[in-house]
Amino acid sequence: MNRPAPLALHVNGVTHLVSAAVDTPLLYLLRNDLALNGPKFGCGLGECGACTVLLDGMPTRSCVTTAKVALGREITTLEGLGTRVALHPVQQAFIEEQAAQCGYCLNGMIMTAKALLDRDPHPSVETIRRELSRNLCRCGTHVEIVRAVQRAAELLAEQNSVREGVRA
Numbered sequence: 001m002n003r004p005a006p007l008a009l010h011v012n013g014v015t016h017l018v019s020a021a022v023d024t025p026l027l028y029l030l031r032n033d034l035a036l037n038g039p040k041f042g043c044g045l046g047e048c049g050a051c052t053v054l055l056d057g058m059p060t061r062s063c064v065t066t067a068k069v070a071l072g073r074e075i076t077t078l079e080g081l082g083t084r085v086a087l088h089p090v091q092q093a094f095i096e097e098q099a100a101q102c103g104y105c106l107n108g109m110i111m112t113a114k115a116l117l118d119r120d121p122h123p124s125v126e127t128i129r130r131e132l133s134r135n136l137c138r139c140g141t142h143v144e145i146v147r148a149v150q151r152a153a154e155l156l157a158e159q160n161s162v163r164e165g166v167r168a
Ligand code: FES
Pocket: 040, 041, 042, 043, 044, 045, 046, 047, 048, 049, 050, 051, 052, 061, 062, 063, 064
């Protein structure tokens, strides 16, 4: 284990200084040092996806990503998507479709769906299933989760058409 050193992490648009060894899992720093509890500890082995964050927009398993890998990159957590009064369309869609039972997998599902919709605003059902296939849901909420991603695509399209209308 390396000695603790001051590290600057760019999280949700803000730079945070933490003191940690560079091989500390990013998940520990987010949850324990920065109190960002959106990312969850599931397996701790990179297998379940509960800890997913975005690193420069790419879904990344923060339990097996060291602080060193995250340095100098933009880290986005669930807390960086929307607020309680202004939810991100993906969050809104998961609520509308009631796509949760225990909810433990939702951080990973939402962050992975967000990254997918940023790349592909109109994904097919097959694409949604494929992209989320490595995110495990023990409650069997898959049907609702796929519907939520489809609904999120609709909400984002509506949001974009309103923006274009305002600009015109
Ligand atoms: S907790 Fe990171 S993949 Fe399971």
